[in-house]
Amino acid sequence: MNNEVLSMFFDISLYHYLALALVLLVIGIFGTIVSKDIFKVFLSLCFIFCAVNINFLAFANFFDSVKLEGAVFSLFYIFLNFVEIIILVSIFYIMFKDKHSTDVEDYEELKG
Amino acid sequence: MNFYIDNMFIVLLFPIWIFALIVLGRFFNLVQARRLISALSLGSLFTCIVFLVGSLIFIVQNANISTDYTFPFLKIQNLCLNLGIYVDKLSVLTALFVSLLCVFIQAFSVKFMYKDKSFSRFFGYINLFMFSIFGFIFSANLFQSYIFWALLGVSAYLLIGFWYKKDSVSLSAKNMLFVDSLSNVLFLTGLIAIVTIIFEYSGDYNLTAIPFVNIADIGDYLSSYTNTTIYCLICMLFVLSAIVISAQFPFHTWLENLNDAPAPVFALINSVYVSMGVFLLLKIYPIVANSELLMNLLAVVGGCSALICALCALCQVDINKLLLYSTSSQVGIVFLALGLGFYNAAFLFLITFMFANTILFLISGIVVFSLSGLKNIKFMGGMRNEIPMCAISFLIATISILGILFSGYFSKELILFNAFENSHFIYLVILIFVSMLEAFYLLRLYYYVFEGERKNSYKISPISTILNFSVGLLTIFVVLIGYFLKRPFEDLIKTDISEKLSIVDFNLIFIILPMILLVAIVTFEWYRRGLNKFVPKSVSNLLLNGFGIDDFYEFLYKKIYSCFSSVCNFVDKYIFKGLMVVANLISRSLSWIFSKMQTGSFQSYLTYSIIVIAIIFALLMFAYTMIIEYGLLGGG
Numbered sequence: 001m002n003n004e005v006l007s008m009f010f011d012i013s014l015y016h017y018l019a020l021a022l023v024l025l026v027i028g029i030f031g032t033i034v035s036k037d038i039f040k041v042f043l044s045l046c047f048i049f050c051a052v053n054i055n056f057l058a059f060a061n062f063f064d065s066v067k068l069e070g071a072v073f074s075l076f077y078i079f080l081n082f083v084e085i086i087i088l089v090s091i092f093y094i095m096f097k098d099k100h101s102t103d104v105e106d107y108e109e110l111k112g
Numbered sequence: 113m114n115f116y117i118d119n120m121f122i123v124l125l126f127p128i129w130i131f132a133l134i135v136l137g138r139f140f141n142l143v144q145a146r147r148l149i150s151a152l153s154l155g156s157l158f159t160c161i162v163f164l165v166g167s168l169i170f171i172v173q174n175a176n177i178s179t180d181y182t183f184p185f186l187k188i189q190n191l192c193l194n195l196g197i198y199v200d201k202l203s204v205l206t207a208l209f210v211s212l213l214c215v216f217i218q219a220f221s222v223k224f225m226y227k228d229k230s231f232s233r234f235f236g237y238i239n240l241f242m243f244s245i246f247g248f249i250f251s252a253n254l255f256q257s258y259i260f261w262a263l264l265g266v267s268a269y270l271l272i273g274f275w276y277k278k279d280s281v282s283l284s285a286k287n288m289l290f291v292d293s294l295s296n297v298l299f300l301t302g303l304i305a306i307v308t309i310i311f312e313y314s315g316d317y318n319l320t321a322i323p324f325v326n327i328a329d330i331g332d333y334l335s336s337y338t339n340t341t342i343y344c345l346i347c348m349l350f351v352l353s354a355i356v357i358s359a360q361f362p363f364h365t366w367l368e369n370l371n372d373a374p375a376p377v378f379a380l381i382n383s384v385y386v387s388m389g390v391f392l393l394l395k396i397y398p399i400v401a402n403s404e405l406l407m408n409l410l411a412v413v414g415g416c417s418a419l420i421c422a423l424c425a426l427c428q429v430d431i432n433k434l435l436l437y438s439t440s441s442q443v444g445i446v447f448l449a450l451g452l453g454f455y456n457a458a459f460l461f462l463i464t465f466m467f468a469n470t471i472l473f474l475i476s477g478i479v480v481f482s483l484s485g486l487k488n489i490k491f492m493g494g495m496r497n498e499i500p501m502c503a504i505s506f507l508i509a510t511i512s513i514l515g516i517l518f519s520g521y522f523s524k525e526l527i528l529f530n531a532f533e534n535s536h537f538i539y540l541v542i543l544i545f546v547s548m549l550e551a552f553y554l555l556r557l558y559y560y561v562f563e564g565e566r567k568n569s570y571k572i573s574p575i576s577t578i579l580n581f582s583v584g585l586l587t588i589f590v591v592l593i594g595y596f597l598k599r600p601f602e603d604l605i606k607t608d609i610s611e612k613l614s615i616v617d618f619n620l621i622f623i624i625l626p627m628i629l630l631v632a633i634v635t636f637e638w639y640r641r642g643l644n645k646f647v648p649k650s651v652s653n654l655l656l657n658g659f660g661i662d663d664f665y666e667f668l669y670k671k672i673y674s675c676f677s678s679v680c681n682f683v684d685k686y687i688f689k690g691l692m693v694v695a696n697l698i699s700r701s702l703s704w705i706f707s708k709m710q711t712g713s714f715q716s717y718l719t720y721s722i723i724v725i726a727i728i729f730a731l732l733m734f735a736y737t738m739i740i741e742y743g744l745l746g747g748g
Contacts (some may be wrong), residue, residue: 108713111711111712
């Protein structure tokens with residue numbers, strides 16, 4: 001293998017990061033829609049958050065000379081994620097007290 | 113300028129104030145005293161008369177000036193609609209005669225309606241009627257005229273349907289209101305058309321409200337800028353509206369279908385309300401007179417209704433119906449005179465006819481009242497011995513209407529003489545023939561009611577002296593007022609069109625009076641010998657039904673209108689309803705789909721939102737590609 005092909009795989013460019021983030025996003029969305037278990041849904045949500053965070057950091061690395069703003073923002077975002085997940089879990093805890101089930105399909109009160 | 117003219121709006125304010133007082137009084141049970149109400153009403157009328165006489169004297173002394181006081185009522189950009197009062201000789205004279213008449217009618221109805229439970233309601237309606245009459249007479253422009261024209265119809269409807277608990281009364285009132293709304297629609301259409309044309313051609317925003325101050329200018333504008341057909345059509349709307357109100361052929365049936373209204377209401381409707389159509393024509397005379405066709409139309413309509421209604425009146429046996437036909441016939445003569453261009457003579461004739469006609473109706477009310485509701489004149493007779501005063505008054509009023517003597521003499525002679533002078537011979541023949549017919553049926557009515565043996569066994573109810581007194585006073589008034597109505601008024605209408613009216617110099621009455629007397633003698637003989645058996649039954653039935661015009665309207669309604677409405681019904685039922693069914697189906701199926709989409713699981717909602725976001729992104733990317741490709745951003 002010549003250098004060009006090697007560098008295509010091992011010189012990590014912006015597009016590698018973006019591809020990784022895209023894969024994570026698609027996995028996350030897919031998991032969110034398809035999963036039956038509520039905790040799997042939460043986990044898939046975390047995939048999406050993760051993909052967004054990677055985008056932040058990648059763009060910060062490649063375009064920001066100070067390389068600080070993206071990192072700071074991603075830290076802020078991680079903190080926000082924690083809060084969100086905590087809220088989601090506590091809401092789910094309240095709902096769980098009614099039905100005693102972790103299956104998403106049991107929670108269909110919004111059905112028209 | 114002058115105290116009376118400056119405060120002319122009081123004439124308008126008094127009646128509406130009393131109306132409000134009576135209505136509120138009925139509502140709060142405050143003013144129910146009959147004496148108080150009648151005193152207030154009559155007092156306000158006397159005040160009105162004082163103001164009208166004062167302003168008339170001022171107007172005559174100051175070279176027949178006219179004034180208008182207006183305030184802006186509605187402002188739309190440059191167009192400003194004013195309300196206010198416009199005082200000139202014509203309006204003051206008309207208002208004066210109307211209010212004089214109403215004094216007698218109200219004094220009559222104080223006694224006539226005294227035992228009625230809704231006495232105060234009656235006076236409230238009469239005052240509302242007075243308010244709309246005065247508002248119409250003194251209106252400053254055609255818009256205000258329209259407002260009061262509509263109000264006039266409503267108040268007349270209230271008066272006619274006063275004894276609304278009888279079915280026939282409420283039916284005839286409804287009939288009247290329907291015909292009146294026809295005239296309102298015609299008036300409004302004409303108003304809109306005339307405003308549009310003036311707005312388009314003159315660009316003068318002061319003219320678009322159509323004030324009566326420069327009605328002559330408006331007529332000139334219209335005639336010079338529009339073509340003749342459109343001009344005629346527009347003015348014809350006003351003329352038709354006046355024809356409907358004045359109960360002229362072929363719209364006269366609403367008047368003849370009135371029955372069972374109180375006698376003062378009959379008098380008011382037949383003298384005042386009917387003459388408002390003529391007043392409208394006099395007001396817009398400068399516009400109407402520009403067109404030869406319209407004048408011919410007026411003359412033809414007047415001649416037709418005079419002839420037809422006089423013929424119909426020949427065979428009537430109902431006392432009220434005969435007099436109602438007589439009213440239509442008389443107003444027809446007024447229209448004929450207007451159409452021939454003798455507006456002054458027409459005005460004079462209208463005034464004298466108003467007074468005499470009021471007497472006839474009040475006396476017919478007394479007769480019907482004293483015979484406890486009997487209306488068929490064939491069963492009356494010999495009333496002269498019971499109510500001699502009324503018999504004399506009736507005869508005097510008849511003679512005045514026929515134009516043999518008293519106040520009616522001058523105006524009728526003026527019309528006949530000028531028709532002769534200007535060689536309108538066909539109309540002259542019609543006029544003489546109609547006068548003969550009038551003499552025939554009015555004297556027949558007099559003979560049937562007052563002369564001969566009594567043909568019934570009803571006990572005559574005693575007539576109060578006040579009724580006799582007011583009728584007698586009105587009769588004296590009719591005799592005396594001839595002095596003021598001897599010659600035409602000067603400067604009645606400000607117009608460039610000169611009236612072809614010449615003062616009578618040889619007495620045509622020498623020709624006409626013998627004819628009328630001849631007819632009277634023939635009538636008397638006919639009555640005495642009972643020769644009416646020789647008239648074919650079919651002819652008398654035709655005349656009794658008023659040439660079947662009412663039946664014709666009924667046929668129109670029952671056959672043609674119901675055919676039309678069944679077609680409309682079909683369209684409505686199948687076409688529009690079908691459209692509705694399709695719309696219903698579409699919306700129901702759509703909503704079914706959307707309701708199935710609401711699964712309740714948040715994952716499906718998430719899917720929808722992701723799909724929508726993907727579509728939006730795709731569209732955005734497509735748009736950007738197009739922009740970059742074809743440089744839609746300019747220079748890109």
